[in-house]
Amino acid sequence: MSEHFIKNIEIKNFKCFEDFKAEGFGRVNLIGGKNNVGKTAFMEACYISKSNTIQNLYERLLEIDSHRNIINNLILNKGRRQNLQDLINANKSISIFNQKVYYNEEMDDEMTCGLTMIQFEKEIGLIKIYTHKESIEMMVDDEQDKITYSRLIEILDIYFSETSHKFTQNFISQYSNSNEELENIIGQSKLDNKYDTLNKYLLEVFDISNIDIIKNKPMIKSNGDYKELSFFGQGIKAFINIVSSILTLKNDIIYLDEIDNGIHYTNLDKLWEIILTISKEQNVQVFATTHSKECIESYARVAKKLEDEEIAFIELCRREKEIKAFVYPYDWFIDEIEQEHEVRGCL
Amino acid sequence: MSLRIFVEGDDDKKFIIKLLNDLKQNKEIKVQDNINFNNYFEVMGGKKKLLDNNHEKYQRIASKIGFEIKKALFIFDCDFEIDDKNCNGMQESQKCYSDLIEKLNWNIENDVYIFNKNLDYFLVETINTKECYEYFDKLVNCLDVEKVKPNKKPIANLYRDLYPYPQFEFKDDRFNPIKYKLKNLFKEPI
Numbered sequence: 001m002s003e004h005f006i007k008n009i010e011i012k013n014f015k016c017f018e019d020f021k022a023e024g025f026g027r028v029n030l031i032g033g034k035n036n037v038g039k040t041a042f043m044e045a046c047y048i049s050k051s052n053t054i055q056n057l058y059e060r061l062l063e064i065d066s067h068r069n070i071i072n073n074l075i076l077n078k079g080r081r082q083n084l085q086d087l088i089n090a091n092k093s094i095s096i097f098n099q100k101v102y103y104n105e106e107m108d109d110e111m112t113c114g115l116t117m118i119q120f121e122k123e124i125g126l127i128k129i130y131t132h133k134e135s136i137e138m139m140v141d142d143e144q145d146k147i148t149y150s151r152l153i154e155i156l157d158i159y160f161s162e163t164s165h166k167f168t169q170n171f172i173s174q175y176s177n178s179n180e181e182l183e184n185i186i187g188q189s190k191l192d193n194k195y196d197t198l199n200k201y202l203l204e205v206f207d208i209s210n211i212d213i214i215k216n217k218p219m220i221k222s223n224g225d226y227k228e229l230s231f232f233g234q235g236i237k238a239f240i241n242i243v244s245s246i247l248t249l250k251n252d253i254i255y256l257d258e259i260d261n262g263i264h265y266t267n268l269d270k271l272w273e274i275i276l277t278i279s280k281e282q283n284v285q286v287f288a289t290t291h292s293k294e295c296i297e298s299y300a301r302v303a304k305k306l307e308d309e310e311i312a313f314i315e316l317c318r319r320e321k322e323i324k325a326f327v328y329p330y331d332w333f334i335d336e337i338e339q340e341h342e343v344r345g346c347l
Numbered sequence: 348m349s350l351r352i353f354v355e356g357d358d359d360k361k362f363i364i365k366l367l368n369d370l371k372q373n374k375e376i377k378v379q380d381n382i383n384f385n386n387y388f389e390v391m392g393g394k395k396k397l398l399d400n401n402h403e404k405y406q407r408i409a410s411k412i413g414f415e416i417k418k419a420l421f422i423f424d425c426d427f428e429i430d431d432k433n434c435n436g437m438q439e440s441q442k443c444y445s446d447l448i449e450k451l452n453w454n455i456e457n458d459v460y461i462f463n464k465n466l467d468y469f470l471v472e473t474i475n476t477k478e479c480y481e482y483f484d485k486l487v488n489c490l491d492v493e494k495v496k497p498n499k500k501p502i503a504n505l506y507r508d509l510y511p512y513p514q515f516e517f518k519d520d521r522f523n524p525i526k527y528k529l530k531n532l533f534k535e536p537i
Contacts, residue, residue: 317415324414332407340385346415347349347386 001027001310004251005285006046015041022325026312028279028286030259030299033316034345038323039289042316043255046287047171050253054129054136058156059168065153067173067257118152127155169245173257179230182218182237185244186211194247197278201243205270206236234262243274249284256288260295268298276308291344300337303330317346350418350532351408353389355397359422359466360388362515367529369517375526376533394423398434398443400450409453418456420532421447422525424465437461460528473519 001007008023016038031039044064051057118129127138138159169185189195190213202211210221211229218229220236229237238261246254263271279286290296296313303311309330317324328336328343336343354360364384370376389404391397399405408416425440434443440461448457462469517526 319414322414326410328407331403335404339388339390340383342383342386346411 002251002283002285004253006049006253006287009042009046009049011042011045014045017041017045017323018321020323020325022314022327024312024327024329025285025287025314026329027310028276028303028308029288029312029314030296031287031289031314031316032291032296032344034318035291037316037318037345039316040257042314042325043171043257043287043289046253047255052131054131054134055160057129057131058160060171061153061156063168063171065150067171067176127152169249170253171255171257172241172245176241179218179228182229182240183213183216185241185248186213186218188248189244192248194244198240198244198247201274202236202240205239205267208236211240235264235267238262239267239271242271243278246275246278246282246284246286249282251283253285253287254279256286258290259288260290260292265292265294265298268295269302272299272302273306276302276306276311280308280310293344296343297337300334304334313343315343315345319346349415350387350420351389351416352387352532353391353397353419353421353423355391355394355423357390360385360390362466362470363388363422363529365515366517366522366525367533370526370529370533376530377536378533394426394434397421397423398447400447405451409451412453412455416455418532419453419458420528421457421459422462424462426465437463458528458531460525469521470515473516473521 005025005027007025008021009025011017011020013019016036022042031042033039047064048057048060051060118127129136129138136159138155169188186195186198189198199210202208208220208222209224212219212221212226214226218240219226220229220232221227229240242256242259259271260268275286275288278284299311299313303309311330311333313328313333313336315326315328317326333343352363354363367376367384371378371382389408391402391404396402396404421444423440423444425437426435428436428439432439434440441459444459444461515522
């Protein structure tokens with residue numbers, strides 16, 4: 001396992017997590033669990049935990065906020081900045097997230113190395129943000145004794161005076177499959193000399209002959225004619241986004257929310273085969289979420305076929321307020337699937 | 348609340364699932380219509396492994412004990428002393444089970460059902476066609492087969508070969524003790 005991979009995480013007071021620990025992650029990690037157990041929030045905490053500068057931390061916070069906003073705006077059918085997350089997290093205090101995360105606790109010298117931390121000291125209304133490279137302090141000009149996730153974003157917005165934001169290649173959801181994002185990522189694959197590989201994989205899965213950027217638009221050649229990518233379904237867009245993103249990353253981590261969204265079950269084995277292969281080649285750690293039994297079984301089947309023991313399955317379970325993760329390494333996971341056990345949340 | 352039934356092998360699991368489905372059909376246990384009984388089984392890979400507290404399956408599942416799993420039932424054969432004096436025979440089997448429970452130290456409700464001799468013996472004794480069974484049994488005795496293979500009832504194997512999906516007479520009184528254990532296991536909603 002590469003040094004830059006996340007091997008364990010400890011989360012306190014972040015979204016639905018009050019006091020949470022999980023360890024034993026693999027190079028590729030699939031996360032399962034019931035609705036609203038915190039699968040995406042778990043990935044978001046992992047994502048934020050790797051921030052190495054305050055600016056990067058802010059960008060990552062903003063990015064996960066943007067993903068959530070798009071989702072929540074769709075749910076609420078409103079074009080304004082959402083508050084659903086605030087409702088869900090009502091009375092939750094946001095504080096600190098990282099591989100080691102604390103809220104209003106004394107920092108332990110041994111544990112501060114490489115940490116991203118946010119502390120809120122309610123007595124004096126001070127937010128302290130630390131990464132392993134730098135730290136900043138901000139006064140919070142109100143009398144709240146809790147800082148919500150949205151409030152933190154607002155404070156950081158003011159601090160950095162920056163609101164425009166683009167999605168990175170590292171956090172992929174179905175809402176990052178816009179033409180603009182796909183154009184960027186396909187362009188990047190050309191720059192990285194991965195364009196032919198992307199086309200090779202696409203051709204193996206879909207009945208198309210080529211993908212390219214023409215007149216600043218992603219176009220696909222099918223039956224001899226180029227058509228705009230928007231003409232095609234969600235599955236092919238998701239596939240392009242996932243595969244090209246991993247191909248253009250190196251020694252990095254990628255997060256794939258609802259990985260199987262839009263992808264037909266008959267293509268799942270091929271998708272996993274590509275992900276396991278290129279994540280190994282590119283030395284990229286993968287975290288992905290799913291609800292689908294077919295997706296989980298496909299993951300197990302392909303990992304077994306490729307004898308890739310660097311995989312793990314993370315089952316998130318909630319019992320009343322407590323959320324717990326069961327991290328299944330390869331052997332245990334394969335055994336669970338072969339015994340036809342349910343791994344998508346505790347029974 | 349969830350539970351686990353620890354069994355020796357796949358045949359044991361299949362048999363217990365048949366019995367559970369019979370209990371469900373007769374409304375002797377209240378479970379959801381779409382219940383998948385596979386979820387509640389751990390196939391341990393033999394009696395020796397089932398009674399080994401260091402078995403990796405026990406190590407793994409320990410993290411779920413108390414949080415997800417609140418009840419456990421261990422089902423295995425007592426087998427024949429001639430094969431293993433340590434944990435075979437009813438008395439030694441019970442002793443080894445107690446030893447396992449003590450070493451596992453799970454703070455949950457544990458129970459056990461031990462088949463006299465083995466599952467095959469038990470099933471053959473309860474099949475409908477007792478006459479045939481008796482004839483077969485006489486033949487086996489006549490040939491003195493058990494001296495050669497004491498731990499495997501040839502008649503049971505023969506019966507399984509002939510009827511891979513046998514219909515068991517679950518109304519037979521001899522099923523009552525194991526039914527009782529299973530009903531107790533599933534008495535709370537899961």
